[in-house]
Amino acid sequence: MNNAVAPTIEYGTLAPMLLVFGAAVIGVLVEAFAPHYVRKAIHVPLTLLSLAGAFALVIVQIVQGAVPTAPVAMGAVAVDGPALFIWGVILVLSFVCVLLINDEGHFVASAAAVPGSADEEEAEAAGVTHTEVYPLALFAVGGMLLFPASHDLLTMFVGLEVMSLPLYLLCGLARRRRLLSQEASMKYFLLGAFSSAFFLYGTAMIYGYAGTVSFTGINESLATGSLLDPLLLIGFALLGVGLLFKIGAAPFQAWKPDVYQGAPTPVTALMASGTLVAAVGALLRVFWVALGNLDWNWRPVIWAVAALTMLVGAIVAITQTDIKRMLAYSSIAHAGFLLIGVLATFDKAQENAKSLSAILFYLLVYSITTVGAFAVVTMVRDPGGEAGHLSRWAGLGKRSPLLAGVFAFFLLAFAGIPLTSGFFGKYAVFAAALSSGAERGDSLGGWMTGLVVLGVVASAVAAFFYVRVIVLMFFSEPAADGPSIAVPSMGTVAVIAVSLLVTVGVGLFPQPMLDLANQAASSLFVR
């Protein structure tokens, strides 16, 4: 009766992810057993080294060219070219975000204390710090690695939860404006829990249709089964809601501004970059791999979502008065641009590499610029914390021309002005979409051109609010009691410098990064 086969786990291939999870577990043990005064001294090197080590392991796999051509870990995880690229990007982003987290003064002394209470003051006076943020961040990063690399719906759900749960907590830990932070945390948790439930319910439906949760299996049953089965369509819609929620696409974008504003800025940076990258990766895998044969059904839906997302993001951003909320809406608009790329599918699978490479490239350049922009936000401070209100940024260009100049450059990159990295990202996605629409017999055809035109209209609208911040910073007179510019730590300086370097460098010479993305995309997702 003993015919159960021991599962095979490709430890080498999964090593980057395992390293991050392992370090997170060690971090928890440190919390439990190390005295509080040495915790930070252990956490910081542990976290940074594990992220750097995981990145090195990713590089080793790419250099060795030993990219698996089949799912590993019994078909649960797919470590293919795109996954390795996404891992690399996420690890770099989380490394720089940890450098931001490392700065003093972002996190509350005692999260459990009622805001404004004596308990809180006491904790603050005692210099207590929540060093749990490091292992929490590591767990979130681990989830981000698993989420886009999972090859069946259940593993993907686990990845989604492992990524999200620590983030819900981290959102509530802002030191200043506690109530806003707690509200953000609560909202994110409730809405996130709903969306997870949608995802899980969709998984069940799809299982009912296909009899399997594996992407390969779903794809195969779609090739032979009915495409109008209610189970399939309901399942697809529910999965879509869960995934689109995570990237903040309209009409599921409502959480983004509140959460981005309330969360401690380094955590916002991590969510705006790492989570977005992971979620887009997962979305691609579900729609292209599992539901690839259903594209006549999902492309029109995503078309509408993309159009709505771009317009809502760009238009509502105009009315924002808080810099972090504005960046949140900007992130929504960019999610819309990314969805244009998701739509750009071709008849021949190999041609999809073009769109995939465009999306990967876009994710890379956008997320790095985003981290840089939030790093600048952490430096502009009022006595009560960060100077969030836009009016406080007036005249920053005169007070601190270098910082304002760097921020202006990031904004121009978001706007997609040529000679910044953002332009080439947008160009790549638009070009992929137009050539997909030009394909003979494409199900969307001319609609793709229409979407790209909508995309440029949204870009023009978006340019307005980016430019408005530049006007404020450079063309307005500084307020008499303007914000102070915090003396940045080495970490913050490094983050801004790296992100500026990439934004400028890729803006002038995008080819090396495009080569990387092309190479990663050429193998496509494993099926």
Place this chain on the structure above:
Amino acid sequence: MSPWLPILMAVPVLGAIVVALLPKGSDKLAKQVTLVVSLVVLALTIVMATQFRTGGPRFQFQAAYDWIPSFGVKFGVGVDGIALVLIALSAVLVPIVVLASWHDADGTQSADGTLITPKRSVKTYFSLLLVLEAMMIGVFAATDVFLFYVFFEAMLIPMYFMIGSYGGAQRSYAAVKFLLYSLFGGLLMLVAVIALYVVAGKGTFMYPELIGVIKDPATQKWLFGGFFIAFAIKAPLWPVHTWLPDAAAQAPAGAAVLLVGVLDKVGTFGMLRFCLELFPDAAKAFTTPIVVLAVISIIYGAIVAIGQTDMKRLIAYTSISHFGFIVMGVFAMSQVAQSGAALYMVNHGFSTGALFLAAGFLIARRGSPYIADYGGVQKVAPLLAGFFLIAGLAGLSLPGLSSFVSEFMVMIGTYSSTAFGAGALTVAAVISAVAVILAAVYILWMVQRTLHGPTAEPVKAFKDLNAREIVVLAPLVALIIGFGFFPKPLLDVINPAVTQTLVNVQVDNPAIAEKGAGQ
């Protein structure tokens, strides 16, 4: 592979970096470095221009380097006659603008001590100017459509900061309006650029390889539209002109010269280069509505100019009228009209440049752009008044001054154009001739109110032009008079390029087709 054009672009970029990195407090040095760099560019341009063979191949000084192989983009540069004269125009105007803007960022005070503009960063202004020069050269030199687009959009940014940081009271409104109008047009063009690449299916953006590739008339029309709207906003053409008076009025005089004199020419240059040759059928199909828009611009710009109370706005509206002439000449599809239009682009740069700068010197002395605040300048500052008058007369295309030649060519070429059947465009030419009279009204009336009559009280304190200001205006006036009597050198360079354009557009005109075949 000729290194000329890459060097021409690299010199100002390096200059800009040097200026930006100068230590604090070296404002004077920054200005001197900028001046020297711009003079070096001018010298290089002149040497390069002397080596241009008018009978040679269309594109000369070509160079192409791989830039983004994944997108099929090359850093491809090369000039035909039209691009060459426009690059020369930019190279001439920049050192003049540098000298003219010498004190613009220092903070200026009017004669009675009121602050006109506060002190601002001198280094930034001049390094932006040099970056802009590199991009102006690049946009005319690009033979890769993608590269052209990159410069077309990127050059907005330095100009945006020059208007927004150094302009007048309404500067941020004007700067944003300028940027958003141009950006919107540019983004529509981006869609057309991508679609051109996809539909052509050649895997390249190199312009010579894309001529005549798009055959389908419907596709041509859509792509033409994408390009044309961008260029019409840039030029600008009625009804998308409203950003120009604001931008030109708020920009410092030097930036206004480059904005109207060079940046706007990118629009008309683009129509001639890209709209016509890449989409000939669409261009011919849309000629009537475009010529109508051009004629409206000509008349509307002139009439509105008459009503202006602000000198810089007035000059901006005259330019809208002149751009109407250029666009009409481009779409008249005859050799004379198109050569005239190309020549007009250069001459308009000189005449409007001189007018803006002379007006700028007036404004710097009084602190007000309003015509009503002046009067009798002639008696107090005869030199300034004299230059202002000549610049004004060039603006109204007085015979003997350069703009007359080009305006006359455009009108006669349009009148006699047979591209759409004899006499098809006669009406347009006749109506546009009314603008000649209107031009006399708007210029002479402004001259009369500012230079003549009783001397206003604050004007009495005016000093006449100093040596620097004379050096600024003299070369422009010399060029205006010189090319007024002897436009042949410019036309010799322009004509072969225009002929080639018309051949590519395949205008049904035996005389041209025959001439073109001999090229």
